[in-house]
Amino acid sequence: MKKAKLVLEEGSIFAGKLFGAEKDSAGEIVFNTSMTGYQEILTDPSYKGEIVCMTYPLIGNYGINEDDFESFKSHVNGFIVREFAEEPENWRLQKRLEKYLKENGITAISGIDTRALTKILRRQGTMRGIITTENLSNDKLIAKAKKAPGLSGRDLVSMVSRKTVEKFGTQNKYRVVLVDCGAKNNIKDSLLERNCEVIIVPASTTAQKILNYKPDGVMFSNGPGDPEDADYVSETIKELLGEVPIFGICLGHQLLGRACGAETYKLKFGHRGANHPVKDLSGNRVYITSQNHGFAIKEESLAELDLELTHINVNDGTVEGFKHQKYPAFSVQYHPEASPGPEDSHYLFDQFVEMMR
Known part of the structure; x- marks a missing residue:
């Protein structure tokens, strides 16, 4: 494998080896604490524009299969691991991680x-x-890192949203329009x-x-940026409020909040992982959730609005969910469609169906 370097804009340089696509990559570097689920992470459109570091030390040990994709292609700008499994083994294995990355043009570095x-x-x-x-001087490499594109100031949603309309389950009882801001397949499922x-x-x-x-009902999905x-x-959500039940997930949660007058801000290092505890204030219960977001809603901005705080992050107290007090609309910051082990948050889809009923 070729030697490669990971360079941060603040000056840190890590030496490693290239695997996956043989090309340079730039983006915002984030970390995910999940022990499994790397295939879902690679194909989650919410990671558009980001280079993802996996904190779990061994990645790729069960390979890639056809069932766990969250979208039709990989969206990450790059991938960072301590060690990748060169000889994966699993009964569902169909492809090695390294081969998948090469085929999809994803640059990755190991040995970091x-x-x-x-x-x-x-x-x-x-x-x-x-x-x-x-093979450049450290100063030149750091200068290149500083020029890498960030997440703000560009419309990443339009880069991942589908261009055509698709319909599924046409004989089913409730009709839901899912607005694709970067939707994961499991929301539809x-x-x-x-x-x-x-x-x-x-x-x-x-x-x-x-x-x-x-x-x-109308759902607004997760997405990047x-x-x-x-x-x-x-603006679309503003026009729909009061006309039809609305459910927002992740970016959809932030966009619903902004439509109602709430403010958003960038988190220091975000929430990305499969074991984030969230407290549902209505039932005073804590659920284990899967999360992937770098922005959040300012809690203090909810005070003068018709929005009721419903969920908070147990780790840092950030807003994880709210509901509208006048209209049938609610949202959560995390991913209730995900199954990070427990299926704690699937009840939110049931609440949405009940709202439509």
Whole structure:
């Protein structure tokens, strides 16, 4: 394998070896604490623009299969691991991780001290960086890292949202329009399991076109980037409030909040992993959740609005969910369609179905 370097904009340089696609990569470097689920992470559109560091030391040990994709292709800008399994073994294995990365043009680096990298990101916050094989001076490499694109200031949603309309479960009872801001497949599957017809539309679809489908409910999905850069979706939500039940997930949660007047901000290092505890204030219960987001809603901005805080993050107290006090609309910051082990949060889809009923 070729020698490669991971370079952060603040000056840290890690030496490792290239695997996956043989090309340089740039983006915002984030870390994910999940022990499994790397295939879902690689194909989650919410990671568009990001180079993902896996904190678990061995990645790829069960390979890649056809069942666990969350979208039709990989979206990460790059992938960082301590060690990747060269000889994976699993009864569902169909392809090695390294081969999948090469086929999908994803640059990856191994041999990195991912614990040290994560400590830097936790202490200083997520930052821009590059994976490169170029033999340049450290100063020139750091200068390149500083020029890597960040997440804010560009519309990443339009880059991952589908361009055409797709329909599933056309004979089912409840009709749901799913606005694709970067939707994971399991959102659609979770709705289909609950007797819902699912019409998936591009993020740019107008409120009137959505209402023309005569939906029983509308969902706004997860997606990448800064919610401020997708305010055109928030404008659509404003027009739909009170017209039809609304359920927002992750970016959809932030966009619903902005549509109602709430403010969003960037977290220092975000929440990315499969074991984040979230407290449901209505039932005073804690659920284990899967999360992937770098922005959040300012709790203090909810005070003068018709929004009721329903969920909080147990680790840092950030807003994880709210509901509208006048209209049938609610949202959560985490991923209820995910199964990080427990299926704690699937009840939220049932709440949405009950709201439509």
